[in-house]
Amino acid sequence: MVSSADIDILDNLEEHLEPTDLEDAVDRPERTLSAIEFRDVHLAFDDKVVLDGVSFTVRRGETKLILGRSGGGKSTTIRLILGLLKPDSGRILIDGEDITDYTEEEMMDVRRKIGMVFQEGALFDSLSVYENVAYRLREQGVIDEEEVEQEVRRMLRFVDLEEAIDKMPDELSGGMRRRVGIARALVGDPEIVLFDEPTAGLDPPTARTICQLAIKLRDLQDVSSIFVTHEMNNLKFLSSEYATVDRDGQVIYEKEGEKLCLINTEVLMFRDGKIIFSGSDERLRASDDEYIQTFIHGHKP
Amino acid sequence: MNPFAKFVDELQEVSLLLWGVVSGLFRPHRYPGEIIRQMDLIGVGSLPIVLLTGFFTGGVLVLQTFPTLQYYGIHNESGRSVATSLVRELGPVLTALMVSGRIGSAISAELGSMVVSQQIDAMRALGSDPLKKLVTPRLIALVIMLPLLTVAADVFGIIGGGTVASYIFDQDVNVFLTSVRHGVTTEDVLGGIIKPVFFGLIIGGIACHKGLSTTGGTVGVGRSTINAVVLSSIWVIIFDFFLAKAIQSVFGVGVI
Ligand SMILES: Nc1ncnc2c1ncn2[C@@H]1O[C@H](COP(=O)(O)OP(=O)(O)O)[C@@H](O)[C@H]1O
Numbered sequence A: 001m002v003s004s005a006d007i008d009i010l011d012n013l014e015e016h017l018e019p020t021d022l023e024d025a026v027d028r029p030e031r032t033l034s035a036i037e038f039r040d041v042h043l044a045f046d047d048k049v050v051l052d053g054v055s056f057t058v059r060r061g062e063t064k065l066i067l068g069r070s071g072g073g074k075s076t077t078i079r080l081i082l083g084l085l086k087p088d089s090g091r092i093l094i095d096g097e098d099i100t101d102y103t104e105e106e107m108m109d110v111r112r113k114i115g116m117v118f119q120e121g122a123l124f125d126s127l128s129v130y131e132n133v134a135y136r137l138r139e140q141g142v143i144d145e146e147e148v149e150q151e152v153r154r155m156l157r158f159v160d161l162e163e164a165i166d167k168m169p170d171e172l173s174g175g176m177r178r179r180v181g182i183a184r185a186l187v188g189d190p191e192i193v194l195f196d197e198p199t200a201g202l203d204p205p206t207a208r209t210i211c212q213l214a215i216k217l218r219d220l221q222d223v224s225s226i227f228v229t230h231e232m233n234n235l236k237f238l239s240s241e242y243a244t245v246d247r248d249g250q251v252i253y254e255k256e257g258e259k260l261c262l263i264n265t266e267v268l269m270f271r272d273g274k275i276i277f278s279g280s281d282e283r284l285r286a287s288d289d290e291y292i293q294t295f296i297h298g299h300k301p
Numbered sequence B: 001m002n003p004f005a006k007f008v009d010e011l012q013e014v015s016l017l018l019w020g021v022v023s024g025l026f027r028p029h030r031y032p033g034e035i036i037r038q039m040d041l042i043g044v045g046s047l048p049i050v051l052l053t054g055f056f057t058g059g060v061l062v063l064q065t066f067p068t069l070q071y072y073g074i075h076n077e078s079g080r081s082v083a084t085s086l087v088r089e090l091g092p093v094l095t096a097l098m099v100s101g102r103i104g105s106a107i108s109a110e111l112g113s114m115v116v117s118q119q120i121d122a123m124r125a126l127g128s129d130p131l132k133k134l135v136t137p138r139l140i141a142l143v144i145m146l147p148l149l150t151v152a153a154d155v156f157g158i159i160g161g162g163t164v165a166s167y168i169f170d171q172d173v174n175v176f177l178t179s180v181r182h183g184v185t186t187e188d189v190l191g192g193i194i195k196p197v198f199f200g201l202i203i204g205g206i207a208c209h210k211g212l213s214t215t216g217g218t219v220g221v222g223r224s225t226i227n228a229v230v231l232s233s234i235w236v237i238i239f240d241f242f243l244a245k246a247i248q249s250v251f252g253v254g255v256i
């Protein structure tokens, strides 16, 4: 599962990581296990079929971009992964573990591995930014306030929002809410992060910042993720840039070039509850399917 | 779905919700802070309207019945008639209706907006159970506070009745109070406290269920709030009849 691209990125990182980290990433046998797997999942609300035989796999360390019109079942797919909904038929596996028939209580352990960034942020209105980010720690019974604060600050620093720590959600702009939502999702360092249209309704620079956070998680923290979007800009950005650490320890973003082609990012396209495309962004662009071309260009080819 | 099937379906869901809360009570991991907060919100917050309702209801009862009692020459028993109707019926029912209007609507609107803004999903995704975190504290608070509010309403109703009797009909306050004491039996008081416990479950169960099953955005929140208040008020009144019947069969039919 480890490609030349992975190794290239890892080479860049080499000076900043312990050697064991590297070997670990290259040799870990469980990397061949998938992080998320859908097997022929069907779901209907009353008479309305939302997912009609969906199968896909998200490998460890991979980012899956899910494209599709609104109402196409993208959020539903994400809710299924979290076990917030149950499919009518088919199997869903997280980390090789079949969670389809798990009870709410059993799901709680699975959810610890997953960070979820909701469409509008879904921050708790009645809690401050601090308490929102600390929520998961409090639920897990961490009572040492110093530990909580340290973790909350670390996460807010990751999304570059430490100064907003004492604000209430309604004092934040849309982009800030999204970033607090990301910070909250990342508490506990989940191996899987799900983004549901994290850039919808944001201005392009802010959207770019959000994408960079996703890239940073993918390339520097080895997180598997699903990134739902219907904006082609995000797709282009996420599938052509990668994050690396420069000699001063700063995170920088570089374009994939001749020597390097990102293979840890793939695209799925949903249409009417079915997956009509799965593969790299280059192949998506080269597709001669009329629907896909219309989606990419916003008009018929 | 036909109306009857829908009714059975809803009844089942409210019962399941209540059952979930009750069975969860015996497991650890509760939220004591949240219970206290809700008790304050529900109990202390509703006190003014409940006291006002009680006071004026007691007052108007005396105002309307005193002349009739006087006609039969038993106006010295006006305290008794007021106290009995207050403690047995009007106190519990009116308090429950006021609380359903004020708290039932608030609960269902709050939970409903949390559903439509995905906060409930977020809560579950972050590892907490909305049933334990949101529903249980509200139900416990209602079941504890509603009987207390009812007693407060009863007391203020009697004060209201006494005030009207003495200021408008020139009755001696002691005569009034003596007649109150003769009128109210232990069974009445017990019945008057058992009822609000059930009413608390009805109001909380319906409001939480309606709130959590909200669909259709902000319009949906309005819809579930209306449904929560209307349904819980109706069920309080219907249930009141059957509770009264049950209490009568347990304690024997009381005589005024
Ligand atoms: N709880 C629900 N009850 C009924 N219909 C639903 C529910 N959730 C989603 N749907 C329907 O399922 C379809 C897919 O929704 P969704 O997954 O949110 O789409 P999107 O791709 O825009 O995220 C929509 O038509 C929506 O109306």
Ligand SMILES: [Mg+2]
Residues within 6 Å of the ligand: A071, A074, A075, A076, A119, A196, A197
């Ligand atoms: Mg969606």
